[in-house]
Amino acid sequence: MELLREAKPYTKDKLKTNLIEWFHWLLREAELYDVRYPVKGAYVWRPYGMKLRRNVENLIRRIHDETGHEEVLFPVFIPYEFFSKESQHIRGFEKEVFWVSKGGEGGERLILRPTSETAIMPMVKLWIQDYKDLPLRLYQIVSVFRAETKMTHPMIRLREISMFKEAHTVHATREDAERQIREAVEIYKRIFDEMCLAYMINKRPNWDKFAGAEYTIAFDTILPDGRTLQIGTVHYLGVNFTKVFEVTYLDIDGTRKLAHTTSYGISERSIAAMLITHGDDGGTTLPPKLAPIQVVIVPIFYGEEEMPTVMKFVDEVYRMLRDVGIRIHIDDRRDKTPGWKFYYWELKGVPLRIEVGRRDIEKRQVVVTRRDTLEKYAVSLGELVDAVKQLMSVVEDNLRKRAWEDLRNRLVKVEKVEDAKNAIREGKVVEVPWSGDDECGVKLQELVGADALGIPMDTDPSIGGFDMRDLACKEKRAEFWLRLSERY
Amino acid sequence: MELLREAKPYTKDKLKTNLIEWFHWLLREAELYDVRYPVKGAYVWRPYGMKLRRNVENLIRRIHDETGHEEVLFPVFIPYEFFSKESQHIRGFEKEVFWVSKGGEGGERLILRPTSETAIMPMVKLWIQDYKDLPLRLYQIVSVFRAETKMTHPMIRLREISMFKEAHTVHATREDAERQIREAVEIYKRIFDEMCLAYMINKRPNWDKFAGAEYTIAFDTILPDGRTLQIGTVHYLGVNFTKVFEVTYLDIDGTRKLAHTTSYGISERSIAAMLITHGDDGGTTLPPKLAPIQVVIVPIFYGEEEMPTVMKFVDEVYRMLRDVGIRIHIDDRRDKTPGWKFYYWELKGVPLRIEVGRRDIEKRQVVVTRRDTLEKYAVSLGELVDAVKQLMSVVEDNLRKRAWEDLRNRLVKVEKVEDAKNAIREGKVVEVPWSGDDECGVKLQELVGADALGIPMDTDPSIGGFDMRDLACKEKRAEFWLRLSERY
Numbered sequence: 021m022e023l024l025r026e027a028k029p030y031t032k033d034k035l036k037t038n039l040i041e042w043f044h045w046l047l048r049e050a051e052l053y054d055v056r057y058p059v060k061g062a063y064v065w066r067p068y069g070m071k072l073r074r075n076v077e078n079l080i081r082r083i084h085d086e087t088g089h090e091e092v093l094f095p096v097f098i099p100y101e102f103f104s105k106e107s108q109h110i111r112g113f114e115k116e117v118f119w120v121s122k123g124g125e126g127g128e129r130l131i132l133r134p135t136s137e138t139a140i141m142p143m144v145k146l147w148i149q150d151y152k153d154l155p156l157r158l159y160q161i162v163s164v165f166r167a168e169t170k171m172t173h174p175m176i177r178l179r180e181i182s183m184f185k186e187a188h189t190v191h192a193t194r195e196d197a198e199r200q201i202r203e204a205v206e207i208y209k210r211i212f213d214e215m216c217l218a219y220m221i222n223k224r225p226n227w228d229k230f231a232g233a234e235y236t237i238a239f240d241t242i243l244p245d246g247r248t249l250q251i252g253t254v255h256y257l258g259v260n261f262t263k264v265f266e267v268t269y270l271d272i273d274g275t276r277k278l279a280h281t282t283s284y285g286i287s288e289r290s291i292a293a294m295l296i297t298h299g300d301d302g303g304t305t306l307p308p309k310l311a312p313i314q315v316v317i318v319p320i321f322y323g324e325e326e327m328p329t330v331m332k333f334v335d336e337v338y339r340m341l342r343d344v345g346i347r348i349h350i351d352d353r354r355d356k357t358p359g360w361k362f363y364y365w366e367l368k369g370v371p372l373r374i375e376v377g378r379r380d381i382e383k384r385q386v387v388v389t390r391r392d393t394l395e396k397y398a399v400s401l402g403e404l405v406d407a408v409k410q411l412m413s414v415v416e417d418n419l420r421k422r423a424w425e426d427l428r429n430r431l432v433k434v435e436k437v438e439d440a441k442n443a444i445r446e447g448k449v450v451e452v453p454w455s456g457d458d459e460c461g462v463k464l465q466e467l468v469g470a471d472a473l474g475i476p477m478d479t480d481p482s483i484g485g486f487d488m489r490d491l492a493c494k495e496k497r498a499e500f501w502l503r504l505s506e507r508y
Numbered sequence: 509m510e511l512l513r514e515a516k517p518y519t520k521d522k523l524k525t526n527l528i529e530w531f532h533w534l535l536r537e538a539e540l541y542d543v544r545y546p547v548k549g550a551y552v553w554r555p556y557g558m559k560l561r562r563n564v565e566n567l568i569r570r571i572h573d574e575t576g577h578e579e580v581l582f583p584v585f586i587p588y589e590f591f592s593k594e595s596q597h598i599r600g601f602e603k604e605v606f607w608v609s610k611g612g613e614g615g616e617r618l619i620l621r622p623t624s625e626t627a628i629m630p631m632v633k634l635w636i637q638d639y640k641d642l643p644l645r646l647y648q649i650v651s652v653f654r655a656e657t658k659m660t661h662p663m664i665r666l667r668e669i670s671m672f673k674e675a676h677t678v679h680a681t682r683e684d685a686e687r688q689i690r691e692a693v694e695i696y697k698r699i700f701d702e703m704c705l706a707y708m709i710n711k712r713p714n715w716d717k718f719a720g721a722e723y724t725i726a727f728d729t730i731l732p733d734g735r736t737l738q739i740g741t742v743h744y745l746g747v748n749f750t751k752v753f754e755v756t757y758l759d760i761d762g763t764r765k766l767a768h769t770t771s772y773g774i775s776e777r778s779i780a781a782m783l784i785t786h787g788d789d790g791g792t793t794l795p796p797k798l799a800p801i802q803v804v805i806v807p808i809f810y811g812e813e814e815m816p817t818v819m820k821f822v823d824e825v826y827r828m829l830r831d832v833g834i835r836i837h838i839d840d841r842r843d844k845t846p847g848w849k850f851y852y853w854e855l856k857g858v859p860l861r862i863e864v865g866r867r868d869i870e871k872r873q874v875v876v877t878r879r880d881t882l883e884k885y886a887v888s889l890g891e892l893v894d895a896v897k898q899l900m901s902v903v904e905d906n907l908r909k910r911a912w913e914d915l916r917n918r919l920v921k922v923e924k925v926e927d928a929k930n931a932i933r934e935g936k937v938v939e940v941p942w943s944g945d946d947e948c949g950v951k952l953q954e955l956v957g958a959d960a961l962g963i964p965m966d967t968d969p970s971i972g973g974f975d976m977r978d979l980a981c982k983e984k985r986a987e988f989w990l991r992l993s994e995r996y
Contacts, residue, residue: 054631058590059618062583064631067646070579091558095550095668096584096651102546120620121607122655130547132608143542143552158555163584163651167610180583 021407024387025396030300030366032244039245040173043296047174050303050368052295061172061179068368071312073183076215076291077161079310080185083210087203089157089187094139096163100129102138105264109137112231116167118179132165137232137257137283140188141265144279150270151192154279155200159187175292176249176508183288190262190279192269197256197280201237204254204284205477208239211286212251215294216307216419217241218427219251220449222474222503223481225461230283234258240473240505241293241423242430246447248473248505251293254284295369297423298392303367305391307419308412314347315408316365320358320377333381337374337404344405346412366391371415372408392418433501437491440468440504449505451476453483453498455490461502463492470504509895515881518788518854520732527733528661531784535662538791538856540783549660549667556856559800561671564703564779565649567798568673571698575691577645577675582627584651588617590626593752597625600719604655606667620653625720625745625771628676629753638758639680642767643688647675663780664737664996671776678750678767680757685744685768689725692742692772693965696727699774700739703782704795704907705729706915707739708937710962710991711969713949718771722746728961728993729781729911730918734935736961736993739781742772783857785911786880791855793879795907796900802835803896804853808846808865821869825862825892832893834900854879859903860896880906921989925979928956928992937993939964941971941986943978949990951980958992 035042047053052069065073081091097120104110118132133139140158148156164184168177187204191197205221212219219239229236230253239252259278262268268276298305308314317337321330334350341348349370351361358375365373375387385400388407392415399407433451434440440450450468454461454475465472468491475481481500488498523530535541540557553561569579585608592598606620621627628646636644652672656665675692679685693709700707707727717724718741727740747766750756756764786793796802805825809818822838829836837858839849846863853861863875873888876895880903887895921939922928928938938956942949942963953960956979963969969988976986 054634056634057583057627057631058587059583059585062585064583065581067578067580070581073581074579090555091562092555093553093558093561093670095545095547095552095670096653097547097550097668099546117610119609121609122605139545143545146542146544165584180585182581182583 021403022398023395024398025394027393027395029393030302032300034301035296035299036244039243039247039296042299043292044174046295046299046304046367053174055174059179061168061177063174063178065182068312072306072310073288073291075310075312077183079214080161080211080286083207084159084185084187087157087207089159091160092158093160093162094133094136094143096132097130098133098136098139100131102142103131105138106232106261108260109232113166116169118165118167133162134164134166135184135283135285136160136162136164136186137188137261137281138265141261141267144188144190145265145267148190148267148269148279151272154190154192154269155196156190157187157200158189159185161185173508175288178288181287183291184285185287186283186285189282190267191281192271192277192279194258194280197258197282200282201254201256204282205237208252208254208284208286212239212290213420214307214309215290216416216423217251217290217293217297218420218423220248220427220431220473220503221477223477224474225472225502226458227462228472228474230255232257232260234260237477238474241297242427242449242505243293243296243508244299244426246430246444246449246506247508248449249289249293249508251290252284252286255282257281257283298369298419302363304369305415305419306369306371308371308416311369311371312347313349313365313368313370314412315341315349315372315374316370317348317350317374317376318358318361318365319350319352320375322378326378329381330376330378334376337376337386337401340401340405341408344409346408372411390415392422435488435491437467440470440491444468444470444504444506449473449503451501451503452491453488454500454502455493455496456499457490457493457496460490460493460496464490464502465504467492468504471507473503473505473507475500476503509891510886511883512875512886513882513884515883517881518790520788522789523784523787524732527731527735527784530787530789531780532662534783534787534792534855541662543662547667549656549665551662551666553670556800560794560798561776561779563798563800565671567702568649568699568774571695572647572673572675575645575695577647579648580646581648581650582621582624582631584620585618586621586624586627588619590630591619593626594720594749596748597720601654604657606653606655621650622652622654623672623771623773624648624650624652624674625676625749625769626753629749629755629769632676632678633753633755636678636755636757636767639760642678642680642757643684644678645675645688646677647673649673661996663776666776669775671779672773673775674771674773677770678755679769680759680765680767682746682768685746685770688770689742689744692770693725696740696742696772696774700727700778701908702795702797703778704904704911705739705778705781705785706908706911708736708915708919708961708991709965711965712962713960713990714946715950716960716962718743720745720748722748725965726962729785730915730937730993731781731784731996732787732914734918734932734937734994735996736937737777737781737996739778740772740774743770745769745771786857786907790851792857793903793907794857794859796859796904799857799859800835801837801853801856801858802900803829803837803860803862804858805836805838805862805864806846806849806853807838807840808863810866814866817869818864818866822864825864825874825889828889828893829896832897834896860899878903880910923976923979925955928958928979932956932958932992932994937961937991939989939991940979941976942988942990943981943984944987945978945981945984948978948981948984952978952990953992955980956992959995961991961993961995963988964991
């Protein structure tokens with residue numbers, strides 16, 4: 021393997037300047053997703069996007085199955101009677117609920133699920149008899165519906181979230197439920213690691229937790245324009261739902277006890293984060309393990325007479341890689357130039373490109389280009405399989421490394437409001453001293469002009485022995501670092 | 509492999525006497541599906557059912573992908589404006605449409621898709637430029653919604669059909685669209701063959717075709733009580749939808765032409781048909797290729813002292829089979845007897861059971877029982893892998909063979925109304941002489957007291973040279989055999 025061209029990656033100027041516009045461009049030009057469907061907040065997954073999504077769904081399924089979760093499928097309809105049982109829950113979701121009615125019938129009181137706690141609880145109540153039935157870990161990947169009043173964005177802020185993976189678990193004790201919370205965090209780390217995403221883990225402040233939860237832990241990533249995107253949430257629900265749905269179990273001591281529950285969700289937002297995080301002004305780079313096409317071959321020949329020789333060699337290369345399970349595609353279109361094809365597949369994020377020209381054939385070699393850096397290598401046929409596997413692994417590592425570097429560079433601790441404002445303006449996520457008092461936290465958001473993400477769970481959140489003051493309430497001693505950012 | 513017990517299958521008495529009651533029993537006891545969800549026509553897929561369903565979905569995906577279809581995902585919401593464009597379509601579906609509204613907003617005119625022609629057409633219009641973009645073959649597996657007023661039945665007649673595979677194809681010419689119709693029929697044959705289902709292929713009469721279709725070809729199976737169940741439909745839509753949605757393409761001759769479309773669908777009904785067709789009074793038999801668990805091992809030991817030896821051998825057997833990719837499970841529960849476990853796994857339809865007892869270990873053999881016939885074999889460890897593979901294949905063939913035998917035995921040609929009535933009463937599907945005239949056909953349904961399935965497409969439907977009369981309109985010459993049955 022011989023380096024032919026040094027790293028010369030695409031710029032990220034357009035991406036950083038107007039991220040949403042860039043994202044629309046990517047979705048359209050890479051034929052991933054169509055934003056022209058005539059309903060607000062509802063979009064269309066096109067075949068290439070769907071293949072990518074399938075790979076992500078399968079990753080999510082595999083990791084949930086491996087960790088003792090069982091897939092189920094509940095109905096879309098929830099009777100309002102059930103949905104409204106838990107008072108915090110209904111208060112939080114009421115305004116964004118879609119109602120369903122049949123033509124001519126006004127009496128039905130059904131909603132479209134915005135999340136499935138209240139669909140699952142009445143059934144779980146029937147399934148659980150005694151402590152031996154616990155813990156119970158269920159999940160489903162479904163559409164959920166939220167009548168967003170804010171501006172909708174493709175794949176990011178939707179009225180139909182069509183890839184909502186929601187897990188719901190039931191436990192005998194608070195301890196076991198909280199052990200599950202920690203496991204859920206580990207599960208999401210594994211999923212996001214495979215997507216090469218970098219993330220903060222934040223315990224949301226009380227005023228921003230899931231409606232019906234005791235507390236919410238969220239995964240937030242930082243996009244290239246400095247705004248953060250929530251890509252996963254984990255909720256400890258305590259006995260809030262089991263109390264109103266009377267989900268009890270017979271314990272080993274012969275008494276009936278209320279079960280404790282958790283729920284945790286991720287959605288197609290994680291795919292949006294992946295496309296954007298690894299994006300640049302030429303398109304995006306897909307993590308090799310998830311890419312629908314891992315290697316594309318572009319044959320290069322001048323004149324018809326070169327074609328048979330080149331295509332024969334291309335076919336040999338194709339078979340070598342296909343036979344070891346690599347997802348490979350030959351772009352043999354006759355009405356497009358090689359240069360056009362390079363841009364086309366760079367846009368679509370195919371991790372590796374192989375060019376085959378007449379002179380390569382003489383040397384029994386090909387030219388391999390990495391999508392992330394655009395580095396070029398000459399690779400002899402004998403070492404091709406190993407080289408491709410190695411390069412896919414290198415691309416994956418690089419995507420992950422770059423994402424984490426960027427995230428770490430954007431996290432800053434500040435101790436003054438002005439500094440916080442400036443840092444936010446520069447696309448940073450700030451950590452500021454906070455007492456832990458809700459009112460002070462809300463005031464802090466206003467002072468800084470940013471949203472609180474919460475207290476770090478991925479590092480020690482405590483201020484330590486230093487005598488610092490709450491940035492909004494000077495009379496109070498600061499206990500924690502509170503993260504704030506502009507959010508999508 | 510030595511036969512230890514002759515075939516002695518379960519009876520089908522309960523199944524035949526009250527099929528729906530039996531089906532409720534199976535779904536509940538085999539933990540496949542829960543009918544207790546508190547919304548009419550909406551049910552819950554439990555983990556074991558979901559695993560089976562996943563295997564069926566993957567079969568459907570594989571065959572569609574192999575035949576040039578691309579998976580997409582469209583929104584659940586369809587604007588009424590689009591839904592109502594095609595006049596036949598809206599007339600057919602209007603009464604069973606669910607409407608959606610946001611709390612407080614009355615102005616929105618959205619429906620939940622009952623089928624997606626009118627969601628897909630406006631996008632396809634944007635995607636197709638010229639003849640080179642055709643044919644276009646799309647499919648999705650989604651929930652669709654129909655406000656059934658008839659009695660709902662689990663997995664069979666639903667308000668939320670949650671596994672609707674709908675394919676939509678677009679073609680330059682009628683010829684190419686009709687070629688696709690024939691290919692769709694072949695695709696469905698492949699799918700149902702793998703599910704070991706037997707089926708009739710019927711061209712539905714005009715009064716029962718899909719709303720908006722030129723014609724509809726349906727797959728109907730015959731359940732053990734003699735009633736038929738529609739398990740798949742294929743529609744030629746002509747230019748009915750492309751006309752109103754203005755889906756045109758630039759042809760090679762430089763003129764703009766209307767495209768022709770088809771659509772074809774199957775749903776979880778096919779899974780219901782599979783469970784019922786292969787059902788008996790002990791439960792069901794799952795086709796081995798689709799079974800979540802293909803082989804279950806039941807260890808048998810008397811007293812604690814035998815356990816370690818038995819479990820060591822069981823583990824050896826388990827590894828042998830797992831290592832060749834067989835989906836295998838050890839039922840090592842201590843609080844259940846072997847006999848209890850036999851019934852449990854027979855209920856759940858696991859195709860093969862392996863018993864391992866102390867005496868088997870001495871002989872280095874196991875006892876293998878087929879679920880479909882309950883035949884028992886002694887199999888030595890050396891031949892186990894081959895024997896299991898062979899038996900799975902034998903079970904599959906037998907399920908398919910039995911299904912086809914039963915279907916063929918139930919099809920009878922009759923030439924008198926009384927004979928037709930009697931045959932229907934005996935659980936047959938009748939074929940009667942028909943002129944092809946719609947009015948006579950409707951009258952025929954009333955005379956016989958059964959529903960017309962249509963004209964056979966799986967055999968020659970013509971009467972031939974014989975001079976027969978239409979059974980309802982004696983003045984007319986009969987041209988075709990018309991199939992009638994009681995339907996679910």
